[in-house]
Amino acid sequence: MKQTFTLLQKIRQLFAILWPILVAQVTMFSMSFFDTVMSGQASTPDLAGVAIGSSVWVPIGAGIGGIFVAVTPIVAQLIGARHKEDIAFQVMQGIYLALLISILVIVGGAFALDPILSLMGLEDNVLRISRSYLLALACGIPALFVYQVLRAFIDALGKTRVSMMIALLSLPINVSLNYVLIFGKIGFPALGGVGAGVASALTYWFLALITYTIINSQKSFASFQVFKHFYGISLKEWKEQLKTGLPIGFAIFIETSIFAVVALLMSTFDTVTIAAHQAAMNFATMLYMVPLSISSALTILVGFEVGAKRDKDARHYSYLGMVMSIGMASICAAILLLFREQVAALYSREVAVIQMAQHFLIYAVFFQLSDAIAAPIQGTLRGYKDVNVTFLTACISYWVIGLPAGYYMANNTSLGATGYWIGLVLGLAVSAIGLLGRLLVVQSRHKNLEVASSEKKRM
Structure with missing residues (x-):
């Protein structure tokens, strides 16, 4: 990464970091x-077992993985502040923390x-497959968490093509x-669905090993000497990383878990409705992935500019990211409206499923527009290391407003399953509004500090 001076330079640098992340x-x-698809080719119980196992693991894995996202703004700000010598220590503390958390997750699990x-009332065969799938997956958790720390380090340097x-x-x-x-x-x-768990665990170890090898061998990473020295555990640095990482992780868990909960609540409807919901939600x-990738790119770039005390450039990147996200969401929304029948047909051959999935996909358009605002702001705030309000906003918008409203509409009005989609759209909209308000407060605060610093230099 480098300092930029014109809008065109900022667009080029944002895009250069963004597309490999995407x-x-x-x-x-x-x-x-x-x-999921390959397990389904083995048998229906294998498909159900992997699907249930994934629904349990994904919110937990994504939420805990979010803790290690803290390494990205920490390293990005150190790069911006030209404190290169402190980076290896921070990365190693992140690795130690990842190993400890992985042990806690495995034991707790x-x-x-x-x-x-x-509690899910599964058939014995499906329960056995789900349990074995998750146990096999657990063997790869330490490698996955270490990989996520190393990837956060790589991305913070702007080397997102390597992660890609x-x-x-x-x-x-x-x-x-x-x-x-x-x-x-x-x-x-032939292990069936359980084999998918073993394969995932082995893949996680391959990921960690490949990433470790690249960081040790490539000149652009080797100069940081991440693994050259032994560093003792620093509880102080763990506290600092958790101070940033825990709110990020909890916010991600809150967001991902509500979709899992809605999927479980959908089980009270008929098979056609469940299949249509899963198809629309999957798409x-x-x-x-588009606004999420823009969010990750903004965390890197805003963190870099904040570390260098170039708050004006940080603001420009945040606005540029939001404009890009809204533009991409508008294109995706238009495509979705025009081709929703073809999209629905990718998931099923049943006419009833296709028709209902098309109906749900209309609400997915509103998902796009809300996410186009909320996701870039989340990434920007993480670049500022302002994460607590994001977590509170997620709790209130999804669990206090979105889910209760969706449950009421689904069970007490003629909307039925559509009520859950309206509730999710409402939660996303409230989240976007709340995050926008927080961003304006944070940027105003930094702008005032920048003005005060300039006046102090003149005196």
Whole structure:
């Protein structure tokens, strides 16, 4: 990354960092997609078991993974402030913290897994597959969390193409392992859906190993000497990372878990409604990769400018990111409205499912517009290391407003399942408004500090 002086330079730098993040996000999303689709080719119970296992793991994994996002603004600000010598220490503290949290997750999961699955009223075969899938997946959690810390370090340096290449390399590894372990090829036993869990765990270890090798061997990373020295554990730095990371992680968990809860609440409706909801939500999630990637890029760039005390440039990047996000969302929304029948047909051949999925996809358009505002602001605020209000906003907008409103409309009006979608749209809209207000407050505060600093220099 480098300092920019014109709007064109900012657009080029934002796009250069953004597009590899987008490719990496879509690639990582595709791993979950192939786990589900390939397990479904084994048997229906395998498909159900992996789907249930994923619904349990994804909110937890995404939420805890969000804690390590804190490394990105921390390193980006150190780069901007030209404190390169402190970066290796911060990254190693993040790795130590990731290993500790992974142990806590595995131990906690060992006690909580059976009670959670027993509450779902699953058939014995599906419950067995879900349990075994999650146990196999747990073997890769330490590697996954360490990889997320290392990726945060790489991204903070603006080297997002490296993260993209690592993600692209991991996808064929995951698909190949799925093929071998799910269906029992080249002498391995056919494990069905459980094989998808084993494949994911092995892929996580490959990810961590590849990333470690690149950081050690490539000159642009090796100069930071991340693994050259042994650093003792610093509880003070853990506290600082958790101060930023926990609100980010909780906010991500709040956002992802509400969609999982709505999916469970949808189980009271007929099979057509459930299938249509899952199809529409899956496509909406894929489209969300665009504003999510812009959010990640803004965390890097805003953190870099804030660290360099160039608050005006930080503001310009935040506005540029929002304009880009809204523009992309408008294009996606137009495509969705025009081709929603074709999109729905990708997921099912049943006419009833296609028709209802088309109906739900109309509400996905409003998802796009709300996310186009909220996601870039979240990324910007993380660049400022302002994360507590984001967490509170997520709690209020989704769990206090969105979910209760959706539940009421779904169960007490003629809207039925559509009520949940309206509730989610309402929650997203409230979140976008709340985050925009917070961004204006934070930027006004930094602007005043910038003015005061300039006046002090003149005196």
